[in-house]
Amino acid sequence: MAVNFVGITMGDPAGIGPEISLKAIDAKTEYQQYVLIYGSYDVLQYYHQRLQLTTQLVRIEKVQDFQPGKINVISVVDLAIGKDIEIGQVSPVAGDAAYQYIARAISDALKGDIRVVTTAPLNKEALHKGGHNFDGHTEIFATLTKTKSYTMMLWSEHMSVVHVSTHCSLREACDRATKARVLECVHLADKAMKQLGVETPRIAVAGLNPHSGEAGLFGREEIDEIIPAVQAAQQEGLDVDGPVPPDTVFLKAYNGVYDIVVAMYHDQGHIPMKMVAFDSGVNVTLGLPIIRTSVDHGTAFDIAGKGIAKADSMCYAVDLGKRFAEH
Incomplete structure (x- = not known):
């Protein structure tokens, strides 16, 4: 069953990625059967409490430990808000963490543990400050999967x-x-x-x-x-x-x-x-040996931490990834 899993990388932990990742899984009960998050557990726990979500948040070490009916988290990098990062602020720590989430998810996808990687937004300035000189997600995925045509x-x-x-x-x-x-x-x-x-x-x-x-x-x-x-x-x-x-x-x-x-x-x-699909567009990287979909918006540092970010684009991205997987 592992090949049917969708792994969400929660993006820059100082942006809205953690919030929309949690909201998507909490709102759609079917996601609780096959969607997990690659991120930082303490950051997600902070938002889980702030948002007063009812779906239980659990920390797992690997995809095979997945617990249906819950929000499953593989904590790739351990960091905390207020200690390691500040909400809405560009930092090398957050940029490096965002990269590490992606690298772990890609590794699991290449092994066949998950079928789809769906990415929350990262911040390019933070990514570069964290030591990863990529233009964005597309180039990271191409490099880590050794893809030339994409x-x-x-x-x-x-x-x-x-x-x-x-x-x-x-x-x-x-x-x-x-x-x-x-x-x-x-x-x-x-x-x-x-x-x-x-x-x-x-x-x-x-x-x-x-x-x-x-x-x-x-x-x-x-x-x-x-x-x-x-x-x-x-x-x-x-x-x-x-x-x-x-x-x-x-x-x-x-x-x-x-x-x-x-x-x-x-x-x-x-x-x-x-113009026609700002809240419903999905970013897809074509040509990869794995399936990658993404929200089509940025980290929105200006509203991060306020609890008002919408998860619509994340849901569209997960659903489109599932469509690709089914074909």
Whole structure:
């Protein structure tokens, strides 16, 4: 049964991750049968008491010790609020702890102890101060699983997007929009949609430049790189359209013309997704040997510790991970 477990990494312990992790499991009784938390037990106990949750919190050493009907915690790093960290404050201790939760969960997933890793948000500044120089979750997962071909997907019931590039400058993003990388992302998008039950995914490839370059008047990236990638995918038999002008492609996807969009850079894909699915979007890392889903929001230090953080995105992330696992 262990392969059916979902492990939540509770994110930066100074942010809202501990709160939303607890709230999700407490609110949905079915989660109490297969979801556990990788984090710091004392931090979670603090929030458990503050939130007055009724589901019992238990500390376990390994996945095989899971106790159904309870909130199970593998305490990867022992630290306490007020002693080791302060709520809502960036610190190297919190950044390192957030990394250690992820590393343990990935290790367990690679061993087959859990099937899905669902991540609460981390803080990049704290992560770096803690000695881990990664751009974010995606790069941590790729490194620790030794994955070379991967991309970020944002999923929602309204539309889905994969990204040719994410955490880099806009100037660098233009250079990363190569034929090979665009085609790679088309393949990853096609596979992901099929895993979610779409038999023949309809894929749109967004242009990079205004009006997709207007036949070279506004840039040659479409002519030199993107169109050749689209043509190569079409020759393979994939249902791919593009480059579709970026100012209309997301509206078409929202209206059901496409199942997924290949965006050229971070903000091109993130802005429309957060407009239509800010509380229900899920971040997925495609191409990994394990399943990784995540909330699509940050640590929210400004509301951390106030008890008002919503667990909706966490629930969507757990549920989508389970869908991937079932396929």
